[in-house]
Amino acid sequence: MxxxxxxxxxxxxxxxxxxxxxxxxIVALALVLLIVQPALAQKKLTTAEAKxxxxxxxxxxxxxxxxxxxxxTKGQPTFLNLDKPYPNQVFTVVIWGSNRSKFGxxxxxxxxxxxxxxxxITAYAxxxxxxxxxxxxxKIDAEK
Numbered sequence: 001m002x003x004x005x006x007x008x009x010x011x012x013x014x015x016x017x018x019x020x021x022x023x024x025x026i027v028a029l030a031l032v033l034l035i036v037q038p039a040l041a042q043k044k045l046t047t048a049e050a051k052x053x054x055x056x057x058x059x060x061x062x063x064x065x066x067x068x069x070x071x072x073t074k075g076q077p078t079f080l081n082l083d084k085p086y087p088n089q090v091f092t093v094v095i096w097g098s099n100r101s102k103f104g105x106x107x108x109x110x111x112x113x114x115x116x117x118x119x120x121i122t123a124y125a126x127x128x129x130x131x132x133x134x135x136x137x138x139k140i141d142a143e144k
Contacts, residue, residue, distance in 0.1 A: 044061060092124070094129055094130070114141040
């Protein structure tokens, strides 16, 4: 015996219910991917491995061996070169002058320290770099 509903209540068909359930499942999976994907994308790379990951978001770790604050250069960049000194650097962290005040004196604070930097790996003159905007993108690395 079917339950009696008032005439104003329209009973959805099974196919429309299945469509709605499928749509809800797809939305839920998309939300999970949006939440989980950044964590999965944060690959931890060495400076030598970074050149194989242009245009990817990752974390690159190495020792800051040379630094330079180019105060008189356009954009006033600060360069942190990891693992090999300039001009033979294998990876560079760039902090533009517009963000420098957030970092204190990065050329002094990070020199000689092992750091991990997170962000999008881009190429400048064929060499990998990450441009950082926020101090939270740079972490002192306890691992050696």
